[in-house]
Amino acid sequence: MPTRSDVERVLLPLGTAALAIVAWSLAVRLTHTTVFPSPLKVAAGLRELAARGVLWRYTGDSLRRVATGYSLALVLGVPAGLALGWIPALASAFNPVIQMARPISPLAWMPLAILWFGVSEAAPDLLIFLGAFFPIVVASMNGVRSVPAMYLQAGRNFGLSTPRLLARVVFPAALPQILVGLRIALGIAWLVVVAAEMIAVDSGLGYLIIDSRNAGKRYDLVVAGMLLIGAIGLVLDVVARRLERLRSVRWGFQGETA
């Protein structure tokens, strides 16, 4: 017999999704629209994309761009944030610049990205990097700043040198906050890649959407692309949340519901 929590975790969301599809289907039928596709048409569109081979290719292209830009943001952002959090003078020097650059939508960089790199892979990679870099830097910096003084004092007491203190106390103590930043940044990266692909390149899920609309008003493919983006985004978030359940960081997520 299914328990209550099974019902809530699995059946309720599935039921809601089923209801939404039924409502969508009914709405299309009742309004007699010829432009907006029904769920069945979208499913057929997905099969068509798979048959043409673009489904996997475009999905792969989008994921590869996110992987490139995001990895770069991760590799540069975490050390930069740790340094800014650890050295107050560095934070004083760079924080105003960071706080000013942060609210600029990565998409606003598009003209410059195209100017510098042309219509190439590097343009969306740069935008994804910019979108992910700042949240990672700020989360890492704040993570280091909020390490309780008691942990630092204990680390020093046991004779740890500064590099050891950073590796064995500061980083693990800040890790829960850093992971939150990484998860948020991954979500942003996935938002940015779609937008960037609409403008700067001719492949990927963002390109699929804009191309399907421009070349023949194929709204079945537009919606199919949107659903794919949503589903992949959900999977990415679930994977990122999994990291927060590791035993060595779970202490930082007390009182948070899964």
Added chain:
Amino acid sequence: MTPPPKVSIRGLSMRFPTDGSVIEVLSSIDLEVKDGELVCILGPSGCGKSTLLNIVGGFLKATSGAVLIDEQEVAGPDPRRIFVFQERGVFPWLTVEGNVGFGLFRLGAAERAERIAYYVKLVGLSGFENAYPQELSGGMKQRLEVARALAVNPDVLFLDEPFGALDSITRLVMRSELLRIRRAEKKTILFVTHDIDESVQLADRVVVMSTRPATIRRIVEIDMSHPRDLSSPRYIALRDLLLGEIGLAHKI
């Protein structure tokens, strides 16, 4: 010839500048602690006794005066002298084993494992080696922190109101645990507390501090052997003496 004191505090004063004025926290403190002695520093909250402990531990620099341990001036924190906080000081990202072994990074793997096993057993955490602090009770976390400190084999322990966050029954258990551990490992212990009973139960001598700027009001020798009978006339007399020194009326 008497052996030199383990800890010697000489003419120690501490002043903190705050906006516009200077607050004097400690005023000409002189104290000597013998090797292996357990001294409680007793005073009201905010009297500066934690500041005193932080100076002796090397985490703060005094405005004037000096602290000598083994006749050497204290210049900074040192693994031979470990500070124990309330149980919040354990590292939540490490298991019990990881916490106990934290300060043992200079040892080889075999000796490390041996020491970890010994101190986990000494503080009664056997069976919890792979547990994380969040899975332990407050008292267990406090034992863990004591084990982490003892594992590096320090000769002085500084305890800053270590049992203050525990419930009263756990606190009684932890006091007898501390005395048991002290019999196994002869350490010099400076124990800061605002709890009069705690000081009479644990200390060889109780140093009574005044309110700010803190000076030493009186040093009371607790001439009772362990285990101490908490309802004996001597215990009650000493407690009443300390109550009077702290300046609390008997019928609050």
